[in-house]
Amino acid sequence: MKTRAAVLWGKHQEWKIEDVDLGEPGPTELVVKMAYAGLCHSDEHVVTGDIDAPDEMLPFIGAPHFLPLIGGHEGAGVVHQVGSAVLGVSVGDHVAVSFIPSCGLCKWCSTGRQNLCDMGAATLAGGMISDGVYRHHVNGTPLNRMAQLGTFSEYILVNQASVIKVDDDYPLDAVALVSCGVATGVGSAQRRAEVKSGDTVVVVGIGGIGANAVQGARMNGAANIVAIDTNASKQEKAEEFGATHFFTSFDDAALAVMDMTRGNMADSCIITAGVVTGDLLGPALNIVSKDGTVVVTGLAPMAQRDVKLDLFNLSMFNKQIRGSIFGSGNPRAEVPRLLTEYRRGALMLDELITNRYTLDDINVGYRDMNDGKNIRGIIEFG
Numbered sequence: 001m002k003t004r005a006a007v008l009w010g011k012h013q014e015w016k017i018e019d020v021d022l023g024e025p026g027p028t029e030l031v032v033k034m035a036y037a038g039l040c041h042s043d044e045h046v047v048t049g050d051i052d053a054p055d056e057m058l059p060f061i062g063a064p065h066f067l068p069l070i071g072g073h074e075g076a077g078v079v080h081q082v083g084s085a086v087l088g089v090s091v092g093d094h095v096a097v098s099f100i101p102s103c104g105l106c107k108w109c110s111t112g113r114q115n116l117c118d119m120g121a122a123t124l125a126g127g128m129i130s131d132g133v134y135r136h137h138v139n140g141t142p143l144n145r146m147a148q149l150g151t152f153s154e155y156i157l158v159n160q161a162s163v164i165k166v167d168d169d170y171p172l173d174a175v176a177l178v179s180c181g182v183a184t185g186v187g188s189a190q191r192r193a194e195v196k197s198g199d200t201v202v203v204v205g206i207g208g209i210g211a212n213a214v215q216g217a218r219m220n221g222a223a224n225i226v227a228i229d230t231n232a233s234k235q236e237k238a239e240e241f242g243a244t245h246f247f248t249s250f251d252d253a254a255l256a257v258m259d260m261t262r263g264n265m266a267d268s269c270i271i272t273a274g275v276v277t278g279d280l281l282g283p284a285l286n287i288v289s290k291d292g293t294v295v296v297t298g299l300a301p302m303a304q305r306d307v308k309l310d311l312f313n314l315s316m317f318n319k320q321i322r323g324s325i326f327g328s329g330n331p332r333a334e335v336p337r338l339l340t341e342y343r344r345g346a347l348m349l350d351e352l353i354t355n356r357y358t359l360d361d362i363n364v365g366y367r368d369m370n371d372g373k374n375i376r377g378i379i380e381f382g
């Protein structure tokens with residue numbers, strides 16, 4: 001079958017809408033008719049080259065090239081066709097995608113760490129997880145897909161490990177947001193920073209991920225939620241999601257945190273800036289208290305190696321720095337849990353959507369994200 005999809009042909013280029021040929025789904029694969037796809041910053045990292053697979057890496061991911069690639073890894077839709085051996089989902093079911101597949105069998109899945117599933121090794125590969133074969137082409141050219149998904153497409157052909165069935169009474173735009181930004185942001189606060197009632201939490205960068213880290217801190221009862229964004233226009237939304245304070249610089253935030261904690265400093269600092277650079281780590285480590293935690297959720301360019309840190313302070317004050325992928329939760333448990341929180345009014349999802357776009361307007365959507373106009377932009381498929 002054919003589908004229209006947003007394809008990136010080279011770094012620093014615009015997304016181009018192409019007619020893509022989809023092959024037949026293999027036994028463990030399915031086709032989903034997409035309803036919504038979120039515009040997460042991670043796809044922009046592919047455009048800028050922060051996420052890349054250099055030539056020497058291609059043999060390891062079994063790919064002839066990294067680009068062209070169908071973008072998108074956040075989204076939701078309705079199952080359209082299933083392979084002969086697909087378990088757990090049928091035609092007509094509503095599903096969220098999962099940018100980390102979960103096989104249920106590997107060491108990580110079987111110990112409650114599905115966000116680290118070994119199938120994640122295929123994230124940058126273009127061939128299907130099941131057999132490494134490409135089933136997406138434009139005029140015969142094989143296409144990679146962001147995180148084995150490529151949600152910027154009317155129909156997606158994916159492995160069953162990449163979808164999560166959800167109740168069909170949830171609005172699919174809300175489901176789409178939960179599949180990456182919400183699970184990642186809320187989990188960064190609840191699971192990785194382990195925010196407790198009465199805590200002081202600092203969140204750096206108020207986009208789709210940071211707004212949800214603020215929400216996670218609010219849901220766990222944080223007393224002070226200090227948002228930092230270099231873009232002052234993010235204040236209103238930060239406060240809507242639960243921030244008690246807002247600053248455009250770390251220095252101003254640090255003085256205020258010192259004041260509000262009587263010199264103890266923050267219990268945790270969650271970094272969700274659009275592009276994480278090494279110079280953010282030092283101030284983050286300084287803004288947390290003794291035994292404080294820094295969570296690094298935002299992505300740094302893959303090639304970045306330099307970080308400046310006060311290592312004496314790290315050990316003598318018993319601090320820790322923790323990375324986090326998918327909010328350090330299990331996608332198959334976390335997506336339904338968060339939707340339940342939405343249903344009972346504890347989690348705000350509708351308010352995250354700041355602009356809606358057609359697939360043809362995807363480049364406008366990413367411009368708006370880069371201009372700081374969005375918390376989350378979302379593509380609506382007709």
Ligand SMILES: NC(=O)c1ccc[n+]([C@@H]2O[C@H](COP(=O)([O-])OP(=O)(O)OC[C@H]3O[C@@H](n4cnc5c(N)ncnc54)[C@H](O)[C@@H]3O)[C@@H](O)[C@H]2O)c1
Pocket residue numbers: 039040041042043045180181184204205206207208209210228229230231234272273274275276280296297298299300324325326327369370372374375
């Ligand atoms: N770890 C994961 O599993 C995971 C999942 C999804 C996204 N991400 C990453 O999280 C990051 C945020 O994604 P997003 O979609 O929310 O992006 P976004 O562009 O919507 O928001 C980023 C925000 O950070 C702000 N910002 C940029 N530099 C800053 C700085 N130095 N100090 C303070 N604020 C700054 C921007 O003004 C913007 O408001 C990206 O790097 C993305 O790739 C990680």
Ligand SMILES: [Zn+2]
Pocket residue numbers: 040041042073074180181
């Ligand atoms: Zn994402």
Ligand SMILES: [Zn+2]
Pocket residue numbers: 101102103104105106107108109110114116117118119
């Ligand atoms: Zn697994």
